[in-house]
Amino acid sequence: MFQYFNQILTAVLEVLDDADSSIREVALSLITEMLKNQKDAMEDSMEIVIEKLLHVTKDAVPKVSNKAEHCLTVVLSQYDPFRCLSVIVPLLVTEDEKTLVTCINCLTKLVGRLSQEELMAQLPSFLPALFEAFGNQSADVRKTVVFCLVDIYIMLGKAFLPYLEGLNSTQLRLVTIYANRISQARTGTAIDASQ
Template identity: 85%
Template sequence: MKISEAALKPSCLILFQQISNEHEGSPSDSKRHALEQLMEASISNDRTIWTKYFNQILTAVLEVLDHSDSSVKELALSLITEMLKKQKDAMEDSVEIVIDKLLHVSKDTVPKVANEVDNCLTTLLAQYDPFRCLNVLVPLLVTEDEKTLVTCINCLTKLVGRLSQEDLMAQLPSFLPSLFDAFGNQSADVRKTVVFCLVDIYIMLGKAFLPYLEGLNSTQLRLVTIYANRISQARTGVPIDATQ
């Protein structure tokens, strides 16, 4: 059932209060109800509603991501994903804020929450300006937080495919040093993520990327080369060495 502006307008303040404030009784239930109402409003995609209330809604929903109830956070993340799809023009101005918040929540230990964060980031990285996304992610490649680092490198890998070869070459100096440093991280998960990011870059740029790989030691270079050949063979039927 579509929510009309007339129906939503009087209740908007109440919804924001339910999302932002704790209430006696069952605060989680109150927040879930408010988020469900906003989800319905997003699905209905009433442009007048979102033009008038977008900033308030986004601010309130982002605040919910700090809630202790994982089911509330999961619902809030689903709503953000829906907003990224349906309110793209309005969301453009908040890309950096949303990415930063999602990276913070990506450290959540609840699998369903982590999955919803990944859905949000995948949607955002696929549809919004890749250079603005890079501006947020690249500085965080030096973080000492393992989970954040893995997430940032995964995001970088997703963005690589959206850039032209020329743009990717121009961006390499901004993140390769940090990526190479992360290759020496004590965490196997971090190192594995770095490998697949470098492999995707290698497959995209071909022999033009080889001079940059001189920054790796022999073991690291062999690992990247082996995986690049395997993945290239699987994708195109030809190992990358054969295309050089």
């Protein structure tokens, strides 16, 4: 059964470049089904699939880009978070605003799947790029960074504070205020940031 799987997957991924948007849409539906039902076979091609989906999230046709984002969500929620990180993290240093926002959103989803220990171990791999993105001229990029940092902060609590020293006082205040608001909304208690 797996004999032809890679050939089929390769063909479907190539169709994502088709000029006809309805064909791109059908290809994405097929990839979603493959992701859900052929997990073992898909594992081997994770990196290629993620990169291709990231590219398609920039599609000019909203139905196609939304379907690509849905596909990406399936990957990020069901496949090995560390393999997903290995593709996403290097892409955090991109000039392309849309790709950057999508990658930071992916990172936020993956962060939630790690234990506190795993997350602490991964921080050095992506925090410098996140802090860099926090200085981006695009408000969308900055907003996405804030919410990613807030999620990390809520997960790690005070243990995350020393890492935030890379931010300027305005950025730090922004992250702290949002973290407390969201934490309050989710659990009824604010994060204790007192040192």
